[in-house]
Amino acid sequence: MNWRQLLVFVRKELTDHRRDRRALLSASVGVVIGPLLISFMLTQIAKDQIAAEDITISIAGAAYAPTLVTWLEQQAGVTVEDAPAEAEAAVRAGTLDLAVVIDEDFQQDFSESRPALVKFIYDGSENNLRAKISRTRQLLSGYSATTGALRLMARGVSPQAAQTLEVQEVEVSSAQQRAAKILGILPMMILLSAFGASMGAAADATAGERERGSLEALLMNPVALSAVVGGKWLGAAVLSALGSTACLLLSALAMQAIPLQDLGIRFQLEAWQLGLGVLILLPAAFLAPALQMLVCSFSKTLKEAQPHLGFLTMLAMAPGMIAAIYGAENADWMLAAPFFSQTKLLSSVLAGERPEVWQVVLSAALSLAAAAVCLQVIARLMRSENLVINR
């Protein structure tokens, strides 16, 4: 390896990339978009959660069950209003969130100790209403349980006799683990930013050089191919490393700004988590440009390289996405798949878990080995006459 030449290449690549405004702009969009998107989504969820505690219940036939309506009005944060005529149609059309329809025989059934009919109308496909729906349902069953207990007591029976089970809910996931679940897509976003940050640079250093014809002029110099390929790669890898680190730090900042405690989530990123996160991320940031340069080496022009880069990114992210959709359990084999392994490790670090040292080392070693193989192949390709003279 000719170190002096390697440095010349890195220096030139960095100067070149720094001046490529368009590539820099799209790289920064890639860095910012993930944190923005996730903080937006989490803020929305937090808002819905607060909104759920203050609910308005539309009731049709309130006059048939004055005690129920009064009881509801007494509950904290509950407002009762009269439902419009055709309440069911209004919910169906989405103009009304939810409605409770009280049967006209309510009073009679109730006083004769028969179950009195209350119709609860809602649209379960409305994700943002989920909290309101479950609160309303809880209120209705709460009223049912309270009045039922009173009836039993009036008959001299202990209300406990009607209760055959005592269900005690023990939530085992820690608050931070729950946070990680919602934030599950964040690691993927950060890895995507590693791809986005180096994409323009990697394409320019390979397909771009061929398109301009500068590769021919460059390779006429007494240069070692290992230095050519290594220098171009390092130049792009710096961008990838900077971009993904920035994305990680930005996400951490964004998370501090969101009222996550409203979600019942304690999400506190500590310095060790960020440090370890960067350490896990860097090998992926080194592999991404190597892969990008490899696929772009087969293209004669930048335009030809574009779709290859898109497919590459999708392919690299595919295991992570599939696992997220099907909720795959953590398994050791996942550490063998580059990008997937970083997604997994980052998730657990963000959730406040400390991965084993061997897991971090294995993930890094495999990614770096894959990068080395890519660079070897690129150097071999550059020996090909067709590539050099861009035929």
Next chain:
Amino acid sequence: MIEATNLSKRFGETVALDGLSFTSRNGRIVGLLGPNGAGKTTALRILYGLLKADSGAVTIDGSDVESNKLEARRKIGALPDIQGLYPRLTARENIYYFGRLHGIDEKTLKRRTGKLIEQFDMGSIADRSAQGFSHGERMKTSLARALVHDPPNVLLDEPTNGLDVPSVRALRQVISNLRSDGRSVIFSSHVMQEVAALCDDIVIVARGKAVAVGSPDDIRRQAGCEDLEEAFVRLAGPEAGSAL
């Protein structure tokens, strides 16, 4: 000094070179003259070591291009047919880049680049990015970039293509200065007058072979006519005439 012996090269079914030999000595200018597609660019690319000849050999100041590629490349400065500047670098930075790849120390590099910029009258464009350069400005920059390591052998692939008249005249002056510095210069062209005006030796290339070699006078004698252009057409064959 460059010696090319019996170079042959095929691309699939196409025969690009078919036993081409020529020599270029220090302090002399050799013109590779031939119609488009005669194999001039292929021959030059073999000299830079970018293409490997199927048979034959090239030595540059005694270094074999195939077995001692890096050493051979140190002794040549070349202007390929596509100049390939880096559009986001300035003219000066483009020159520095190649100079550094040759391992020239910074002090010498700055001095030589400054001299080349002055010599090629590039002062006004030296610190502009190459993005918007005219053809002539790109040409000058590429040439300066090829000469920054002070190579004893200079290879120019159709350097006058697309240049306006003042630029061609300036370039001719540069080429003849290279000869008076004692360098060996090879340049290719498909224009007879250009070659006749500058070259000490002419190699007429057609269908991958040297069909005539010698001084302009030798060529006239071989063709049996006084007019060089007529001689070129006679020697290179009918397709050369159409290429003119």
